[in-house]
Amino acid sequence: MEVEIAVAKVNKYASSESGDTVEMIERPQGGFSFVLVDGQRSGRSAKAVANLVARKAVTLLGEGVRDGAAARAAHDYLFTQRGGKVQATLNILSLDMVSRTIVLSRNSHCPTLVVTGTGLSVLDEPSQPVGVHRGTKPAVVELPLQVPTTVVLFTDGVLAAGERRGQSLDLPAVVQRLCNECGCAAQAIADRLLAEALELDEGRASDDITVLALTVRARREEDGSGGLSRVDVRRLMLTVPLD
Amino acid sequence: MEVEIAVAKVNKYASSESGDTVEMIERPQGGFSFVLVDGQRSGRSAKAVANLVARKAVTLLGEGVRDGAAARAAHDYLFTQRGGKVQATLNILSLDMVSRTIVLSRNSHCPTLVVTGTGLSVLDEPSQPVGVHRGTKPAVVELPLQVPTTVVLFTDGVLAAGERRGQSLDLPAVVQRLCNECGCAAQAIADRLLAEALELDEGRASDDITVLALTVRARREEDGSGGLSRVDVRRLMLTVPLD
Numbered sequence: 001m002e003v004e005i006a007v008a009k010v011n012k013y014a015s016s017e018s019g020d021t022v023e024m025i026e027r028p029q030g031g032f033s034f035v036l037v038d039g040q041r042s043g044r045s046a047k048a049v050a051n052l053v054a055r056k057a058v059t060l061l062g063e064g065v066r067d068g069a070a071a072r073a074a075h076d077y078l079f080t081q082r083g084g085k086v087q088a089t090l091n092i093l094s095l096d097m098v099s100r101t102i103v104l105s106r107n108s109h110c111p112t113l114v115v116t117g118t119g120l121s122v123l124d125e126p127s128q129p130v131g132v133h134r135g136t137k138p139a140v141v142e143l144p145l146q147v148p149t150t151v152v153l154f155t156d157g158v159l160a161a162g163e164r165r166g167q168s169l170d171l172p173a174v175v176q177r178l179c180n181e182c183g184c185a186a187q188a189i190a191d192r193l194l195a196e197a198l199e200l201d202e203g204r205a206s207d208d209i210t211v212l213a214l215t216v217r218a219r220r221e222e223d224g225s226g227g228l229s230r231v232d233v234r235r236l237m238l239t240v241p242l243d
Numbered sequence: 244m245e246v247e248i249a250v251a252k253v254n255k256y257a258s259s260e261s262g263d264t265v266e267m268i269e270r271p272q273g274g275f276s277f278v279l280v281d282g283q284r285s286g287r288s289a290k291a292v293a294n295l296v297a298r299k300a301v302t303l304l305g306e307g308v309r310d311g312a313a314a315r316a317a318h319d320y321l322f323t324q325r326g327g328k329v330q331a332t333l334n335i336l337s338l339d340m341v342s343r344t345i346v347l348s349r350n351s352h353c354p355t356l357v358v359t360g361t362g363l364s365v366l367d368e369p370s371q372p373v374g375v376h377r378g379t380k381p382a383v384v385e386l387p388l389q390v391p392t393t394v395v396l397f398t399d400g401v402l403a404a405g406e407r408r409g410q411s412l413d414l415p416a417v418v419q420r421l422c423n424e425c426g427c428a429a430q431a432i433a434d435r436l437l438a439e440a441l442e443l444d445e446g447r448a449s450d451d452i453t454v455l456a457l458t459v460r461a462r463r464e465e466d467g468s469g470g471l472s473r474v475d476v477r478r479l480m481l482t483v484p485l486d
């Protein structure tokens with residue numbers, strides 16, 4: 001099988017800095033973790049908060065600290081640094097090769113959507129953002145690493161899309177449709193969900209928007225990469241638009 | 244303009260752990276850094292060394308430490324931890340949005356290849372690996388962020404490819420050809436250079452091989468991403484083959 005994890009991300013319209021931060025780290029015992037943080041408000045101050053939380057979490061995960069403990073530590077750190085006055089949402093998605101599971105830790109009001117062979121489920125157990133309430137814990141869910149699995153998570157710019165016009169995305173319906181149409185291509189799912197959110201915002205995002213999609217699929221026989229299809233190649237790609 | 248950074252990576256044949264590690268971090272003042280480390284030997288012990296060096300470097304870069312200082316610190320840390328007995332190569336490639344340059348820090352015997360509008364240059368100033376010689380410094384080169392620019396760097400699995408049969412890649416010629424043929428697509432350049440190295444090794448890599456390519460190109464008008472082409476979307480994608 002093969003795991004693909006993709007992120008698509010835009011800034012709030014006319015804002016040069018995003019309060020959303022995504023970091024990735026290799027787990028020392030095998031696998032990867034993605035950390036997605038949305039700092040309170042937008043612009044430079046949100047970016048600073050998001051960086052602080054994301055950096056604390058990835059540093060610990062990179063040292064082999066378990067996900068739940070890394071989320072608790074990121075909360076405690078922000079709470080201590082900012083006196084409980086600033087909040088951030090925090091999602092950690094890990095591909096854990098020791099347990100062979102996908103570990104989802106959520107400190108966010110945004111749900112996480114999971115589509116497997118048995119249908120779609122919405123992970124929306126109440127959970128608090130980090131930084132403001134003493135003793136905050138993440139909501140943690142572990143999924144077996146099996147084909148087919150799709151996980152979609154996002155920051156609240158997706159929920160806010162269309163609000164100006166009294167509209168919103170029907171997220172379970174959209175994610176199920178994208179899953180059917182995109183054939184387990186994580187980048188297409190992330191791109192298209194972002195595009196649908198932006199469309200509701202008439203092309204001008206009312207908040208920073210980040211979408212992260214993970215898919216577990218059967219290995220493709222031919223991937224058009226010039227003779228590499230029979231070899232285990234890991235790939236990473238980052239694309240950044242600049243002025 | 245648009246910057247694309249891509250990594251393609253295989254383990255040494257029949258080896259389940261790679262001594263090559265790549266980490267990525269967002270720079271707190273804007274931009275990204277990629278850290279590529281090849282730990283001495285292969286397998287688990289090499290992985291541990293590579294992780295230690297890479298983690299130290301990305302942690303410092305994430306705190307805003309400048310690249311040359313992060314490379315020196317990673318050296319000092321490995322030297323102290325392992326008593327000067329273990330070495331690793333270290334490359335840091337940064338997209339620095341403060342100086343609007345590409346910063347290349349090299350502690351490796353592997354050259355870095357750069358192709359711009361004025362032709363190809365080989366960055367091969369002598370430089371030492373980290374971990375063994377007191378006071379080791381990186382060779383640092385800064386390039387302006389301009390179209391067209393391609394940077395290719397790699398671990399010594401690329402140099403070792405074909406050695407068993409007395410062959411080797413003519414790297415400047417290969418990189419220049421890939422640049423011409425791949426039209427500034429970093430992922431295609433990384434994939435195809437890896438494929439050519441593997442071909443010389445008859446499909447069984449004699450060492451861990453990692454290739455990192457960066458391209459700076461004009462923004463594409465239509466990128467097939469469903470209506471996102473007029474918006475500044477950042478994208479990140481990781482693909483991992485699993486058993």
